[in-house]
Each structure stands twice: as C-alpha cells, then as structure tokens.
Amino acid sequence: SQELEQSPQSLIVQEGKNLTINCTSSKTLYGLYWYKQKYGEGLIFLMMLQKGGEEKSHEKITAKLDEKKQQSSLHITASQPSHAGIYLCGAHRNTGNQFYFGTGTSLTVIP
Amino acid sequence: SAVISQKPSRDICQRGTSLTIQCQVDSQVTMMFWYRQQPGQSLTLIATANQGSEATYESGFVIDKFPISRPNLTFSTLTVSNMSPEDSSIYLCSVGEGPGAEAFFGQGTRLTVV
Numbered sequence: 491s492q493e494l495e496q497s498p499q500s501l502i503v504q505e506g507k508n509l510t511i512n513c514t515s516s517k518t519l520y521g522l523y524w525y526k527q528k529y530g531e532g533l534i535f536l537m538m539l540q541k542g543g544e545e546k547s548h549e550k551i552t553a554k555l556d557e558k559k560q561q562s563s564l565h566i567t568a569s570q571p572s573h574a575g576i577y578l579c580g581a582h583r584n585t586g587n588q589f590y591f592g593t594g595t596s597l598t599v600i601p
Numbered sequence: 602s603a604v605i606s607q608k609p610s611r612d613i614c615q616r617g618t619s620l621t622i623q624c625q626v627d628s629q630v631t632m633m634f635w636y637r638q639q640p641g642q643s644l645t646l647i648a649t650a651n652q653g654s655e656a657t658y659e660s661g662f663v664i665d666k667f668p669i670s671r672p673n674l675t676f677s678t679l680t681v682s683n684m685s686p687e688d689s690s691i692y693l694c695s696v697g698e699g700p701g702a703e704a705f706f707g708q709g710t711r712l713t714v715v
Contacts (some may be wrong), residue, residue: 520700532693532708540701578643580704587632587649587699588659594643 494579494592502598503569511564511595513579522555522562523580525591533578536564566597574599603628603696607707614684614714621680622710624694629674631698635667638691638709647692650677684714 495514503509513522524536537546539555539562546553550567566573579592604627614620624633633650648669649657656669671677681688691711697704 523704530711533706535703535705538703576643582700587697588646589634589695589697589704590646591636591644 494581494590496577496579496592496595498595499593500596500598502600505570505599505601506568509566509569509597511577511597513562513564513592515560515581517560517584519555519559519581520584521581522553522559523589524553524562524564525578525580527576527578529575569597569599571599571601573597602703603630603705605694605696605705605707607694607710609710610708611711612713614712616685616714618684619680619682620684620712621678622692622694624677624679624707626675626696630696631674632696633671633677634695634697634704635669635677635679636693636695636706638693640690644693647679650679681712684712686714688712689714 497512501509521538521540523538525533526536527533537548537553539553542557542559544555552565555562562579574597577595577597580589582589606625608623612620635647636644637647638644646659647662647667650669650671652671652674666682668680689712691709693709694707695704
C-alpha cells in the first residue's frame, strides 16, 4: 500500500526557533500537498509541489520536494504561536484519484 | 476553487443509533471523498462517493456501516450506522479533480457517541 510517513510525530519549540517537518513516501509521487489543521478545525491548504526539486514559500513557511519525488520537507522560520497546529502532507494515490494523508505532525509553539 | 458545506457541524448521539452527514458543494465536481479523523490522528479515507453507482470503500470500511449516497455531482451523504463510542471522530468530505489539482475539504462533522 502507498503510505506517507511524517516525522517527527510531535514537536514543541520555543517561539522564534526554526523547525523542519519531513514527509516520506515509499513510492514516487505525482505531487505532494501540505495542509495545516488548527486543533478542532478544518484543513488549510498551504502549498502543492509537483516537480522534483521544486521549492515554494509562503510567508515564513518553505516546502521542498526532492528530485526523486519521494520526500518533502516543510520548514518554518522564526516560529510563532500562530504556527501551532497539525501539519499534514498528502498525495494522490498512484493507481487512482484518491487522496490520502501522512501520519501528521503536531506542532506546539511556546511563547 | 470549491466551497463545501457540511452538516451537521457537530452532534452527540446515543450508541446504536445512526447519523447522516450531508456534504454540499457549490459547483459540480467529479470526485467526492469521505474521511474520518479519530482523536489525535491523521485523516483516513473511508470511501470514494461515485455519482450514479455504489461507493468504493477503502480497506477496513464497509457499506453496511458507512452507507454513502451520491445522487448528483454536487451532493453526497455519509451515514454512520449502529454507532458505538469508537465511532466518535471528525468526519470530513472532500472534493478534487485528481492529481495536479488541489483537494478541498469541508469543515468537518464532530461526532460524539455516548
């Protein structure tokens, strides 16, 4: 089966610190999506990466997709309490249109 | 983009009863999906809601427990049948057009079974 493993499972950082979340697939991905979920709320789309080696940034969040399109990293610079939440990577199944999610990373930012 | 309205937003139900969750999209979409998010966990795909045919269920999910309807290209329902406390989760519907396209999600239905 196709799986997306995220690491770390949870992260607690001091405000102002940088952090990285990883998402790894056992198979080559068509594209890799990053979402954020505030506790108890819906999903917020962050960005989508499609090409090997692609890198995108939005405010203080940067995401990269490796050349082999099997691993992505999400980097937050100078973290703030507003960055707290659950970060989920996602991808479409290679054998169909179903969209599935990684195992998730819970981020806590301490003021 | 697509705007998804999900109802109810939350409910508390007695064990043994059933709850039907509605998902309405503001435009016609090809693909509609239903997910479950158990407390503290990621989202797990339940099934693909197919318009005009039976839903396609993922491993571990069955039609008797989670019957799904998709009468047209803008609407779907998910029923959680014969509920137990283990069914307490957030249920989300999603729409998308496949690889390369963004997937959109409803705000979810928070279900508590007592």
